[in-house]
Amino acid sequence: MPALPLHEAGKYVAGAYIVFLALILIYVAIMAARLGRLQRDIVELSELVDRADLGNDER
Amino acid sequence: MSAVGALLRKDLRLELRTRESVPAMTLFSLSAFVVFHFGLQRSSLDGDLAAGVLWVTLLLAALLGVGRLFVTEREEGGFDAIRLAPVDPSAMLVAKALTLLSFLAIVQLVAVPGFGILLLGPSLLPALPGLLAVLALADVGIAVIGTLASALAVQTRARELIVALMGLPLLVPVVLAAARATAPLFSAGGASPPPLRWLGLLGLYDLVFALVAYAVFDYLLDD
Amino acid sequence: MSATEPATALELDRLERRYGERVALRNVSLSLPAGSTLAVLGANGAGKTTLLRVLAGLLRPNGGTTRVLGHELPREAPSLRGHVGLLGHDLLLYQDLSASENLRFHARLHGVEPARGEELLARMGLRERANEPLRSLSRGMRQRVAVCRCVLHDPELLLLDEPLANLDPAAAEAVAPLIGPGAARIAGGEPRTRVLVSHDPAPAVAQADLVLGLRAGRAVIAAPPDALDDDEIAELYR
């Protein structure tokens, strides 16, 4: 099979590399969402700690 | 060994009494041949196509039986029973694989002649010795993989789905090798023996997965 | 078992069992001499069934030390096999096989003479129905078959979860020599050690040498029955 001319081949090569990049970006985005969840959990946790402290103070 | 015997005898007796698997598997095979006839719009097949139709049908029929293999054990306490008894729990793996193997043999006793009559162009008789060898090797592989897949799936919520999803890819090499080995047996110009390479691959597959299954099976029974 | 029969049948020290993050049993400690009876009391979900399964070697404990008949669990669970008779909610019987087929199957697994199953069935008054599929028997009859299965291999330790459920008084009387108080082993004749799980505290306590009260997985009572008063027991079910 003859080699594709550059302008034709460039499309496919770019496509392949973009797919790779996009997958990595999606992965990073998902991990970022998880990080956000983690942060919310930490907020909730601090809340619990506060409440526990309050309970102790009242005694 | 006597535990394997006890389990195997129990399984065969249960099947004889409830007739849950073998009749369904057999009927499914025959119906599949009819469907293939209409789907392919061919009244007689030979060579690759015949081998492919036969093996795809046998594989799907086998998966029907695989889905049910451990259901009674889960529902009626067989897993606990074997772990309370002073026997090696792997006996259950061996017994279940033998049960499935005998189910497959019985199904094929009807399905293969049925295929010969319904769809196969060339005569089945000259192909029979070679076909028996391929069947034996492929059935061992299906039995071992099927037992593992069934044991893995039986504790999940979507048992039947998981069996099919897991079993099909795992059995692709078996179908591939069995179909390639069977194709020359069904060739229109007269049967020629199955290529040793494919029989060897089936044998290797059986061996590797028998060892893997033996190594991991205990972990599936443990709680 | 060998000649070195352990004097202590059960020895639990801070036994713990978790299902993932959920704690099913925590801090259960007790010591039970061979031949005596332990009554396990508690409301639904208190961890009674989990405890039985741990003692049977079916569930591995996650913490503490657990010795059953001298075998340390979970490490020595395989050597415990065959020494325990478990009678739980699951009968461990195949509904499509007959009583005698079921017992023959279990006899083969345990390497016991199949005739022993027939003999037990006869003692339970089940001889005429022994060849019908279990499915067609009443729940009480099936429970009697399960009792036969449980003592088929002459175990040292009986783990009984509501053993008299579905049994009429006559049937309860028939199973008593096999699993009741003072039930003796065939080999040697010494009494079996029993762990008796029950929702109904009074009869269980009456048979017990030691009472274990579970509440949400924790052992809140572990004492001989004469050291307990009724309120303490009633509190378990509140």
Place this chain on the structure above:
Amino acid sequence: MHGKALRPGLKPLALATVLTLGGAYVLAFFYAPNDADQGFVQKIFYLHVPLAICALGGFIAGGVMAIGYLRTGEQRWDLRSYVAIHLSLIFAVATLITGSIWARASWGHWWVWQEPTLVSFLIIFLLYACYQPMRFAIEDPERQARYAAVFAVVAGAFVPLNFLAVRLANPLVHPRLLGSTGSLPPSMELTFVIAMVGMALLWVTLWKYEITAKQTSMQLRALKRRLAERAEMTLPAPAPRRSSAPRPTPAARPAEPVEL
């Protein structure tokens, strides 16, 4: 098991990954010559083949880690195996897509059954795609880990066998795939090796990253549970485990660390 054990390596690893992988693709486009037969399209090779090798290696590594879990019963091995398989599945998807694009560019079809690597990958992808559904269809977490490990071991053994079977079925040797790196001109080979190392680093970085994230959230959950238990014990009235009230804004919170 503490996240700390893994975290120190993460930053240098990430840096090394970016440098190596970035460098490899700079080399691929500005240093390595165009392939004699294939021309520019061959640039996909530096992406597709390292992806494929990393995915396969990752699946097998997942199986080996699963053996570690079965032998020790330690949860961290299960986590490692799970993340390895999960990550390799993503790599496998990338392999399939880039392979398909390559097939289209050089043969004119999106899918070529004669290409054993691509076909094997499809089968392996289909198998591993049911790892997660199977895993999460089991309720008891301990059993979940055990069954997943058994699956990982079985599937790990399947990977090489499947490759053998599919390759036997296609005796034609394709000049530009895996077996052929030895015959590449040195400049292409160097580029390929660097891309391979970079991709492996990427795999390891993401693997560690995800493990660290999972461990952190598990530790957090454990902490939360302990705290909730403590709150229940100290407060006279049982405190709700999860607050249904709107959360206070971070500004309204005391800034100093709270002592437990």
